[in-house]
Amino acid sequence: MAIGAKLRPISESFTLKDHTFKLLRAAILEMDIYSPDTDLRLDERKLAESLGISRTPIREALARLAQEELVHIVPRKGVFVCRKTREEILEMVVTWAALESMAARLATVYASDSDLLALRKFAMQHSSDAVRADIEEYSDANIKFHQKILELSGCSLLGSTAEGLFIHMQAIRRRAMGEGDRALKSVVDHMEIIEALLARDADLAADRVREHTMRLHVHISKTWVRLETIGSLKIAVG
Amino acid sequence: MAIGAKLRPISESFTLKDHTFKLLRAAILEMDIYSPDTDLRLDERKLAESLGISRTPIREALARLAQEELVHIVPRKGVFVCRKTREEILEMVVTWAALESMAARLATVYASDSDLLALRKFAMQHSSDAVRADIEEYSDANIKFHQKILELSGCSLLGSTAEGLFIHMQAIRRRAMGEGDRALKSVVDHMEIIEALLARDADLAADRVREHTMRLHVHISKTWVRLETIGSLKIAVG
DNA sequence: TTATTTTCTGTGGTATACCACATACCTAGA
DNA sequence: TCTAGGTATGTGGTATACCACAGAAAATAA
DSSP states (O other): OOTTTTOOOSTTTOOHHHHHHHHHHHHHHHSOTTOTTOOOEEOHHHHHHHHTSOHHHHHHHHHHHHHTTSEEEETTTEEEEOOOOHHHHHHHHHHHHHHHHHHHHHHHHHSOHHHHHHHHHHHHHHHHHHHTTOHHHHHHHHHHHHHHHHHHTSOHHHHHHHHHHHHHHHHHHHHHHTSTTHHHHHHHHHHHHHHHHHTTOHHHHHHHHHHHHHHHHHHHHHHOOSHHHHHTTTTOOO | OOTTTTOOOSSSSOOHHHHHHHHHHHHHHHSOTTSTTOOOEEOHHHHHHHHTSOHHHHHHHHHHHHHTTSEEEETTTEEEEOOOOHHHHHHHHHHHHHHHHHHHHHHHHHSOHHHHHHHHHHHHHHHHHHHTTOHHHHHHHHHHHHHHHHHHTSOHHHHHHHHHHHHHHHHHHHHHHTSTTHHHHHHHHHHHHHHHHHTTOHHHHHHHHHHHHHHHHHHHHHHOOSHHHHHTTTTTTO
16 A cells, blocks of 8 residues: 555644644633632743744634633733633523523424434433432533533534533533532423423423523522622733 | 823723724625625735734734634635625524524513613614615614614623624625515514513513514525525635 | 646745833832 | 832733745646
């Protein structure tokens, strides 16, 4: 066989800036953003040095992150990971509810029975995690459940729009999950959602998804009173 | 009076890249993107020369536009304004419906009577444009109507999320408005929406907004068959 | 004439140098 | 000791030079 017969293009049109963008995005996702002692500062030059590249691709990646409102760039001050205030988080939950509710509505029309049954199977498999109070595990499954509904809508823009909120929703859901008996209630909600989907009842499915997410909204607005002061800690600049 | 008593900061932290970003965004908004003979190419160097600045701030502005999916950047090929395919446009309409529907729901709770009455006055003022078949005029008013509902929700994230779709929705609505007697039907729809809002009927308002926007969806999917081929004209690079 | 190779030109990608400004620290005068 | 004012340092912002690659044009071989 000739040399190169099975070689693929070097991941066609690989660019450092794209790579850096994904890298930083993932890094921010893993950060515990809301821990008060986390350093929110990103130093272009240090990043450049540790990645072994120049500042240019890093700056373009940061520009994109800023567009996603994941970081704040303050001229001649610095680049900071963006903490959200309590109000911003509440708005994200509302927006998420809007998107997922529409997704559920569409899913009653476009999702196949086998997809929905697979979703039910998935939800049932992980319900035991909630019962065992295995919060970490269940929280991940919970997030995946909601993403799958977005997928099943067949409207990819709903999912990709929600993805911008996802990075924060993940942190929010993880935090909220451990509070009260939300995990157990969540299991019940999920099952009712799936039943509505399988019944192909668009209005009911949309309502249940929206109300489920809005319960998170109510929970947060009741419970998280201190976040706002933390959120505006160092960011209140420009 | 002491010197500087009335001086403001020099437009706090102005940067060329921000300015360029807004400039290009507005320029793209004004372009007739879907005209087949429009040049979709953006040349970094020519832009730099005509703006009298270097490529660097332009590149960062382009990076942000790419994040918003307003342009495609293809390494060593060029930067192109992003035409949307028919399917993508349909998804944008769905997503817009999701956001505005939720906004209407919230508006029944949070909008004041005076705000809603002002909205009704605004809609009635411009209904004559529709009757006179003054499409251009009415189309603008129509778009503003929908934006106001997003505002009245009190949830600014709904509006800012929708804004990313706005640039395309504007072109879509303008184009669709002239087709059939959509303008007249639109007037009726709007009035029914306002009545539902004033009646503080959350479900009804949400339903009417969603159905109104989804009528646009149906109209597009029925009428615009040729767009897809145009859309994927030069962009199908990947 | 046709097919192939080579060269040239233009593109975005990257690295680097330098700038203006913000900040913290230092120093001299009260 | 305390307070201006100056100075040093570090930040993101910008300009520039050069690179690798794509694609077209031109040159060459069949």
